[in-house]
Amino acid sequence: MNDLPMAKARPASNWSAIWVLPLIALLIGAWLGWKAYSTAGIEIQVIFPSGEGIQAGKTEVIYKGMPIGKVVALALDHSTENRGVIATLEMNKEVEPQLRSNTRFWLVKPSVSLAGITGLETLVSGNYIAVNPGDGEPTLMFQALPEAPPLADDQPGLHLTLKAERLGSLNRDSPVFYKQIQVGKVKSFALTEDQSTVEVKVYIEPAFASLVRKHTRFWNASGISIDADLSGLKLRSESLASIVAGGIAFATPEHRKDSPPTDPSLPFRLYEDFDSAQAGIRVQVKMTDFDGLQAGRTPVLYNGIQAGTLKALKVNDDLASATAELTLDPRAEDYLVEGTEFWVVKPSISLAGITGLDALVKGNYIAVRPGEKGGLAKRDFEARRKAPPLNLDSPGLHLVLFSDSRGSLEVGSPILYRQLQVGSVQSVQLSRNNQRVVFGVHVEPEYSHLINSSTRFWNASGITLKGGLSGVEVKSESLQTLLSGGIAFETPDINAPKSERQVQRFSLHASQDIALEKGVALTIRVDRGDGLSPGTAIRYKGLDVGKVERIELTDDLQAVILHARITQATKQIARAGTQFWVVKPEVSLTRAANLETLVSGQYLEVLPASQAGAVQTAFVAAASAPNANAREQGLRLVLSAARRGSIKPGVVVSYREIPVGKVTDFELGPTSDRVLIHILIEPRYAPLVRSGSRFWNASGIGVDAGLFSGLKVRTESLEALLEGGIAFASPNNPEMGGPAQPGQTFALHDEVLPEWLAWAPKIALEQ
Structure with missing residues (x-):
């Protein structure tokens, strides 16, 4: 019997895993295709x-x-x-x-x-x-457009339309200026429908839109405006950019400052030029010299550039002056302030040369010098009679020269260096005390390096004559200085330091020989300048060793600076330790000193340094002559008194009415309850002072009166009566004690006791 199960038949499958890959590839391809299509x-x-x-x-x-x-x-x-x-x-x-x-x-x-x-x-x-x-x-x-389209009208800012008779050199993107600052540009331009005018579209940036008002004037600032006639040639340009690319400028007339904001839909007229726009600032100037000025034609010039025009000229009621109405460029508004100056320029011929030569060609004109920007605004001015001196901020070197006389110098006289003109005289006036002549001088920038602290100026005007047995010498700097005067200078030490002052000051010497006198320049500071002047002598032991050349106040006005020159013993004097003091006349009841200064004037005495020291050229004068007592030999003692009385330095110290010493100084004691008087006893008389000596004040007169004894008047000496004095006495042997020691202190008594006067010790003096 067969127990094996029966086999079951199953149909074969057509699916294979190999088809998964193509399917995935198909999906990816589809996704990429969709992606490519969608993007x-x-x-x-x-x-x-x-x-x-x-x-x-x-x-x-x-x-x-x-x-x-x-x-x-x-x-x-x-x-x-x-x-x-x-x-x-x-x-x-x-x-x-x-x-x-x-x-x-x-x-x-x-x-x-x-x-x-x-x-x-x-x-x-x-x-x-x-x-x-x-x-x-x-x-x-x-x-496509042939070029970029114009700026859109919805761009933030102010969009305006200007109507002009002609375009000039304007183009797209040409700048629009306000006081030479670009505030916008030209958008486009085109002919109007009737082709009679040009319509220019402009754009103003938002930050500057408020500058355009209802009564604002626009004018064509393109290129260079030329106006030529017999009165001259007038050139005008807004800026270099407007010369090259064209441009438009605008301003609101000064008398229309209250103009309301503009309506952008209303067009403006674009004037041919500044003058046609009549946008200038009106200024009134009172003039006493108005010959040759013509309203509407006379220009107002600043450094040769036209800044305005004379619009009207009216003679005042006094018939001696006139009021000129000027129209100035709006760019000058910030400079019409206190300090702005006007004057008339016309040709002038004098010995100093020809001035205003340009006026011979273009006629008389009005010159202006702007004031300092930011000052108090002003519209009414009074013209100067002549051109002012150069401003201190003008390029170059500005100097002040002091002289005892003007000579033939005048404004415009040349400043010469080796017979080459390097500057000119700008002004001539008296000094504050009316004692000297002050010349304002300007040296051109390229020659300013020639001036330093060693520079010496002299008056080169006219002819210098020198005569003697050997003949006559005639000298003149140049034919120009012979006729009109001039100033020459020399800088012996080109490496000498330069002054840091904005306006340097120098003496103007009378001649070249005086100016170039050799020596060392010093400065001496004194408290006061009474009796001192340029030319004051500096002496040492009665001999002149230098002189004061010029005097000026210090910057803080607290002292006086003497600029002096030492010509003898320069090495010994110009060094640390040297002392200067002013010698003045002294007159008192007992003493008269320096009386020669009553006639010759005060002078400076100098005491050279005793030891070699560093070179020094700046000194401070002593209030009085240095105390020479410190170097004197003798016995130095101190007297203690309740008060000084009439005792002063120089008062005689006497022994038996014989001068044996003097007072050198006095001071308060350490506790301020006594006066300490320093005395010096001559070496020969030093043994007279013993430890038991008595000192008393011998000043004035002692009076003793009695009913039966009568009147007794006592004084040490006439000198002590007038000036004061100190006397002393030493006890008899052996009560006198030992010799006094240097610096020992004694009491100064107010009165002398009779017994002191009776002392008569025998003391041998030094030989």
Whole structure:
């Protein structure tokens, strides 16, 4: 029996795992296909006049700095219209809603013109196509613009329309100026419908929009404005940029400062030039010299550049003056302040030369010097009778020269260095005390390095004569100085230090010989300048060793500086330790000193340093002659008194009415309850002073009166009566004690006791 199970038949399967891979590949391919379709760009066509600068596969489409497409193909337009080159652009799908009929395309490439450089970024990234989205019907065909479109009217800022008779040199992007600051630009320009005027669209940046008011005036500031006639040639330009690229300037007349804001929908007139715009600032100037001035023609010039015009001239009631009404450039508004100066320039011929030569050609004109910016605003002025001296901030070196006389010098006289003119005299006036003549001098910038502390100036005017047995010498600096006067200078030490003062001061010597006198220049500071003047002698032991050349106050006005020159013993005097003091007359009941100064005047005494020291050229004068007692030999003692009385330095100390010493100084004691008087006993008489000696005040008169004894008058000496004095006596042997020691202190008694006068010790004196 067969127990094996029966076999069951099962149909064979057609599925195999090998088909999984193709299925996956199919799904991936389908996904990639859908992805490519969904992200595929939109192809559009843009017609350009030329394909220059456009490359298929490289030139991008840029919007606000971001790439949104690329050129994929270029082809010529084969239509009958032959419109140029058709560029096929593949645009990103997200920009499809912006592809409308008013969307504009244009090619951006570097461009250099008079108005400036544009498209500079394409030098690195290459040319690109810019796009400006617009409205309209959806389309895929566009006509490119030949250049970038003008600024949109919805751009923040002020958009205005100007109407002009002609365009001039204005162009797109030409600048718009306000006080020479660019505040906007020209957007576009076109002829009006009737072709009679030019319509210029301008844009003002938001920060400057408020500057344009209802009564604002615009004028064409392009290039250079030339106005020539017999009165001269007038040139005007707003800036270098406007000369090259054209430009527009505007301002609101001063008398219209309350003008309301403008209505952008209303057009402005664009005037031909500044004068036509009549936007100037009106100023009134009172003049006493108005000969040759013509209203409407006489210009107002600043450094040769026209800054305004004389609009009206009216003679005042006094018939001696006139009021001129000027119209000045609005750019001068900040400088019409206190300190602004006006004067009339006309040709003048004098010995100093010809001035105002330019007025011979263009006629008399009004010159102006602006005041310091930021000062108090002013519109009424009074003209000067002549040109003012140069401002201290003008380029060059400004000096002040002091002289005892003017000579033939006048404004315009030359400043000469080796007979080469390097400057001129700017002003002539008296000093504050009316004792000297002060010359304001200007040296040109290229020669300012020739002036330093060693420079010496002299009056080179006229002829210098020197005569003697050997003949006569005639000398003149130049023919010009012979006629008109002049100042010459020499700088012996070109490496000498320069003064740090803004306006340096020098003495103007009478001649070259005096100016170039050799020696060492010193400065001596004194408390007061009473009796001192240029020429005051400096003496040592009665001999003149120098003199004072000029005197000036210190910057803080607390002292006086003497500028002196030492001509003898310069090495011994110009060093540390040297002392100076002023010698004045002294007159008292007992003493008269320095009486010669009553006739010859005060002088400076100098005491050279006793030891060699460092070189020194700046000194401070002592209030009085240095105390020479310190170097004197003898016995120095101290007397203690309740008060000084009439005792002073120099008072005689006597023994038996014989002068044996003197008072050298006095001071308060350490506790301020006593006066300490320092005395010096001559060496020969030093043994007279013993430890038991008595000192008393011998000043004045002692009077003893009695009914029966009568009147007794006592005084030590006539000198002690008038000036004061000290006397002393020593006890008899052996009560006198030992010799006094240097510095020993004795009491100074007010009265002398009779017994002291009876003392008569025998003391041997030193031989």
